[in-house]
Amino acid sequence: MSVRSTSTILFFVLVCGFASRAAPLGVEKSKESQSLDGRVKNFLDRHDWGWGDMNVPAGDGKILHDLIVKNKYKKALEIGTSTGHSGIWIAWALSKTGGKLITIELDESRYNEALANFDAAGLSDYIDARLGNAHELVPKLQGPFDFVFSDADKGWYKNYLIAVLPKLEVGGCFTAHNIRVRRGRRGGTGEFLDYMYSLPNMETTVDSSGGGISISYKRSNEER
Numbered sequence: 458m459s460v461r462s463t464s465t466i467l468f469f470v471l472v473c474g475f476a477s478r479a480a481p482l483g484v485e486k487s488k489e490s491q492s493l494d495g496r497v498k499n500f501l502d503r504h505d506w507g508w509g510d511m512n513v514p515a516g517d518g519k520i521l522h523d524l525i526v527k528n529k530y531k532k533a534l535e536i537g538t539s540t541g542h543s544g545i546w547i548a549w550a551l552s553k554t555g556g557k558l559i560t561i562e563l564d565e566s567r568y569n570e571a572l573a574n575f576d577a578a579g580l581s582d583y584i585d586a587r588l589g590n591a592h593e594l595v596p597k598l599q600g601p602f603d604f605v606f607s608d609a610d611k612g613w614y615k616n617y618l619i620a621v622l623p624k625l626e627v628g629g630c631f632t633a634h635n636i637r638v639r640r641g642r643r644g645g646t647g648e649f650l651d652y653m654y655s656l657p658n659m660e661t662t663v664d665s666s667g668g669g670i671s672i673s674y675k676r677s678n679e680e681r
Contacts (some may be wrong), residue, residue, distance in 0.1 A: 475569070516667040523602055528628070530603045533556060533603070536608065536609045538562035545580060560587070595621060603628065605664050606634070614633055618649065626675070630672060631659070631672070632671060658679050660676055
């Protein structure tokens, strides 16, 4: 057998050996993802009837999940954890994009319940849950973020936006809950939405299919 033939055979053996070793890794990763998906789905199904404490409805959670997956967001912030329903939908999406969520809750009882729910859903590794006053914590966050969900005190939505917007990447999305489009809006979410509409670098729509979610994409860094 010639040296050339021997080299060809060796190369073929090495390539096949590498492929045989690499394939199971991909299969294993796929199995892990499927296992997590099943665990999250089972958790959400078991708790479908029991979400109170100002949590979002499941339909709104799915909207948040789909926005993250569609845009491949990885650096998420949630203002207002409650007991973790929306955080589970967000973190579930981030488990698919390779991202992580920072979520902030003021009430210690709800915070502890959220931690237990995150663990039961199998999503704790994708969540950095923080207990504290978002009025103080949000301005101190370093960022950057590519996805934000605001569902805390409605009268502070505008302030949260002002604090986060410089840290929101171009192409990123700022969402807020309990937003309704009404004539003669005053205070709270109305003031926030009017301000958001006034920003030329933000493209805003409102999904009213559930609890009302404003969806605002940052198109540039120019605010005026």
